[in-house]
Amino acid sequence: AKDAGRNGIQFYNKAMDARARTRLALEYEIRRGLENGEFEAFYQPRVDCLTGEIVGAEALARWRHPERGLLFPDSFIPVCEESGVIRELDRQILAQVASQLANWEAQGRLLQVSVNLSASQFGDPALPDVLQQILQASNCRAAAIELEITESLLLAHDQNTLDTLASLRTMGFAIAIDDFGTGYSNLAYLQNYPLNTLKIDRSFISGLPQSSAIPQLITSLCRILSLNMVAEGVETHAQLDWLRQQGCQQYQGYLCSRPVSLAHFNELLHYSP
């Protein structure tokens, strides 16, 4: 029994070892991919619930891997977060978005695009400067960019986070809370932070129109606090009808489109009302 136990542990260690090696290899590949410009912003339309017009988009990272094809965030974001490479990835996605926003504006198309910012960015006091450099290099207005952050960041009640958010707002960026409702329900932070938008998590939208208690609550909350409300993961007309009746302003979801390449998004824009 003792031997079996020892073998069990040895086996476990070997498996751990293999996992660590795979992870390290992936991290190396991601760094190389970032140097080669293999990461690309895809765009999921953000749509006006009433008019159906595309008013903007959310930028979502994709990896055009030279051998494995198009890869989705679940296969690289966790390793990016663990290794800290996420800062460089977020910076590259933001730079692509900023230069594209300037292009659209030059064509007379005013859009707002949101980008996902990892919580670890907020530990970096250089964040406002990094963002300022991106704006200057691209000639993009800060107000055309919305920064998506998660609830967990605000629940920490950290003075540095509050200061960073305040300076980002002063610079003109809009701030959105992503996946709203999935964190702990301490709503006090909604009053204490300078926010523009709540994005209701897809898990609450999927039950509509039957399970509507929480979406209804969040709609009222947004109205009372004068926050813009975006519903995520809208897939059916019944869901959209419900949201429209409740006064939700905007939605994203497969009902309009999956996240698509820039070229494809430009086509969608062309046909948008």
Ligand code: C2E
């Ligand atoms: P998220 O920010 O909550 O993004 C929404 C996810 O839901 C996207 O998955 C999107 O493709 C998916 N989605 C949108 N509409 C629908 C729908 O109608 N039905 C269903 N079933 N799904 C829908 P994606 O692109 O795989 O991204 C996953 C997560 O990876 C994102 O969740 C975000 O947290 C993270 N992520 C993506 N790009 C970046 C990035 O550039 N930086 C950082 N820090 N995180 C990113």
Ligand code: CA
């Ligand atoms: Ca998001």
Ligand code: CA
């Ligand atoms: Ca989300």
Ligand code: CA
């Ligand atoms: Ca998410």
